[in-house]
Amino acid sequence: MYQWDFSFIWSYRWLFVNGTVVTLLFTFGIVVLGLAVGLFSGLLRLSRFAPLRWLSQAYVEVFRCTPVLVQLVWFYYALPILSGIEMSATTAGVLALSLYGGAFYSEIIRGGINSIEPGQTEAALALGMTPSQSMRRIVLPQALKRMVPPLMNQSIIQLKNTSLVSVLAVPDLLYQGQAVAHDSYRPLEIYTLVAVIYFVILFPLTLLVGRLERRLARAD
Amino acid sequence: MTAKIEVAALSKSFGDHQVLRSVNMSVGSGEVVALIGPSGSGKSTLLRCLNLLVTPDGGRVRVGGQSLDFGTSSKLPGTASLAKFRAGTGMVFQQFNLFPHKTVLGNVMEGPLTVRRMPRAEAETLARALLGKVGLAEKADQYPARLSGGQKQRVAIARALAMQPEIMLFDEATSALDPELVGEVLNVMRELAAEGMTMVIVTHEIAFAREVADRVVFLRDGVIVEDGPAKQVIDAPQQEATQAFLSHFHRQRDN
Structure with missing residues (x-):
């Protein structure tokens, strides 16, 4: 029977704290960038101009239909060679994960906007609004409310995906855990703790999403 | 009476289906016109062409001082000019x-x-x-x-x-309402008409059209079949299609 011993972990506490901070900052960055990309791409998908719609769809499908780990590795190793631009592991990670998340956000945003009854747009246009005023003032505010739970769900997935950047030696929570495991020869305790930290961050968030979803279902 | 609304040679197709066939219509300032007709007759499409929620394929729409032309030769109006046009027309939806x-x-x-x-x-x-x-x-x-x-x-x-x-x-402002709620909406419309608002009304409320409208326009298959003073068109329709359409209303009223 394995003898669990967590007592030594205290001496590594700052590594875990640093790793968690890096993970959270990384998540924040890729969620914000991903949302911006997703909103842009989602609106392009609804454009009147077919080539813009195709462009957006091509982007979404490329990033949805390739594994995110492959994307990370490709952005870090292949893109610099093709583009001639050196990039750090962090830059490559942020870029790949933001674009990956953006593809999913794009679909959520497109679906949310499409779920608003056409009568709302008609009423806005009939008042004399331009299509962009109608989108900003009437459609988006209603659509955003419906999008919040799925966007949060996707963001939770994004936080979990940040653990993949450890393969590029970005010092996130999992990477620090690996370092500590090598140093202490106690991988069971270390990886268990890493899992617990992720869970403690994510479980309250999933509860919150569930509550939002139920409240939204009541409001409709 | 100067025409407030003028529609000339208006046509519209959805795919192969021609919904409006070169429709001409004018509405005087302060006039109330009811558009009636069977479903699919094009009356709602005609109404939606008046504020360009439906873009006509050809013809001209004028409301007040604003006029827009549609057709193969002329470029479609941009979103800003469409918005400006619509700002001068109020619309109430079913x-x-x-x-x-x-x-x-x-x-x-x-x-x-x-x-x-x-x-x-x-x-x-x-x-x-x-x-x-x-x-x-x-x-x-x-x-x-x-x-x-x-x-x-x-x-x-x-x-x-x-x-x-x-x-x-x-x-069809009253079509989605429970019968007991129709009256309050019709009252507001009646008041507006009395104040001299120029109104075009697509409706199934034939009795209301007869009472409030100055003119009734009967459409079928994208063509104006009959157009005349409300009481005349409803009480003594000249065209066979109008008579057939109104026969149900007349039977109900006579009983």
Whole structure:
């Protein structure tokens, strides 16, 4: 029977704290960038101009239909060679994960906007609004409310995906855990703790999403 | 009487289906015209061409001083000129289409604020006055979800009036209402007509059309079949198609 011993972990506490901070900052960055990309791409998908719609769809499908780990590795190793631009592991990670998340956000945003009854747009246009005023003032505010739970769900997935950047030696929570495991020869305790930290961050968030979803279902 | 609305050689197809076939129509200033006809006759499409929610394939639409041409040779008007055109026409929809995320007052203020760039205080004064006019002053701070269908439709009328439009278009404004709520909406429309508002009304309420409209236009298969004074068209239709369409109404009334 394995003898669990967590007592030594205290001496590594700052590594875990640093790793968690890096993970959270990384998540924040890729969620914000991903949302911006997703909103842009989602609106392009609804454009009147077919080539813009195709462009957006091509982007979404490329990033949805390739594994995110492959994307990370490709952005870090292949893109610099093709583009001639050196990039750090962090830059490559942020870029790949933001674009990956953006593809999913794009679909959520497109679906949310499409779920608003056409009568709302008609009423806005009939008042004399331009299509962009109608989108900003009437459609988006209603659509955003419906999008919040799925966007949060996707963001939770994004936080979990940040653990993949450890393969590029970005010092996130999992990477620090690996370092500590090598140093202490106690991988069971270390990886268990890493899992617990992720869970403690994510479980309250999933509860919150569930509550939002139920409240939204009541409001409709 | 100068024509407020003029439609010339208006045509529209959806795919292979020709919905409007070179329709000509004019509506005088202050006139109330009811468009009647079987479903699929093109009456709603004609109404929606008047504020360009439906873009005609060909012909001309003039409302007041604004005129737009459609056809193969002329370029389609841009979104800004479409918006400007629509700002002068009020429309009321069958399904109300109130903005659910805004209060009743917010719904009525939306047009003046966003389109006319009216100062907020001025827009609020205007909106409250219009809500009073449709008998809903005390509902200003409620959300649309809390209102009955008849109340929703009266708010929708106030919202359209807030743009101080030259004409008002009604697209089956009472068709989605429970029978006991139809009257309150028709009353508001009756008042508007009495004030001299130019109105085009797509309706199934033949009795209302007969009472309130100056003229009735009967459409079938995208063509105006009969056009004349309301009482004449409804009581003594000349065309066979009009007679057939109105026979149900006449039977009901005679019983």
